[in-house]
Amino acid sequence: MRAASGGDPAGACGPNSGTRMGSERMEMRKRQMSAAPETLGSPPAQPAVGSRGSNACCFCWCCCCSCSCLTVRNQEDQRPNGVSHELRTEDLPTCEESPTPTLEEVNAWAQSFDKLMITPAGRNAFREFLRTEFSEENMLFWMACEELKKEANKGIIEEKARIIYEDYISILSPKEVSLDSRVREVINRNMLEPSQHIFDDAQLQIYTLMHRDSYPRFMNSALYKDLLRSLSEKPIEA
Template structure:
């Protein structure tokens, strides 16, 4: 005679054979992954993958690894405004000074134009050109930079067909303004002089 099965064991066997709700033919199961047959959105493997992905995007450079300019580099800034702008640390120090004079937007505009020059994707060029105009050229912007009427007119005409070089003349005008006006004051400011003195003390201590 076949072996009898208790009611409890029968329920266990029935539960073990319960399948997930049937999918419509040809319809993909949403939010599935190779380790999650049920396709639930709370898959632990999926959460672990997302967490690892977010961790990988973290900046590997810690605050303690910040690099400081050498004495030679700081001295080179006084000899050349171009060298100052080419240096990441130089731009940061110069921006700190400009912020104290409420003219930081000149440097930000110059940097934005420089980034635009590197773009080749027409869609990206159009978007960045529009943002630059709204942020630094429009008379309605609180960050408007000082440009003469001729340069402004040229920019307005270029807006219909923006290019990565449409702000080149305006960028040169702001560069000249910073070079002739802000740069000499920067070299005589406490921001630059204190940094220079600090670098010299560091050299003497080593």
């Protein structure tokens, strides 16, 4: 009797079991297909405003970036340096005022470096030659030291000494002159209380360098020879 009246408890093996399972699978497939377009078509989640990390702008390389770190950098770049503008505008002129040299003066330049450097016309001609050799900073430094020696006001001496140091002594300056370590050490110590003679040793060293290195080339340069020729051919005024 149990065998005759009994069947599958859940109807899993009944004749309609395959139809029910097929319907469930079709329903699940429809649900998956209807959900897929929403997932693919939805835009990517956008980060909330203000949720960017504090260092995110450091990885931005576009020129239109207006992040705060670039604003700070631009403000720092626009800050004026510590050197007073008034003293900067009083820098040495491109050319010293001097009358046209005579033939005798130009001939005297060949006799000694001292005779060349003692006249403004000689310094101008030599400075023009140094410019062609990209070593004009040597003459500029020497002249700046000469100007410093004329000062008597302590405040001006300190300010000009600092400018000379930044322009010609500092290793960060593009116009740095060539000095040995001993001279640099003395200058660094004396910068605490600079005087008008703080750069005397350095000035002498640069003077000697110009004398031994650049002066012989100047005497053989086309610049000097052309000047000498032009004065030689100039008619003597009555």
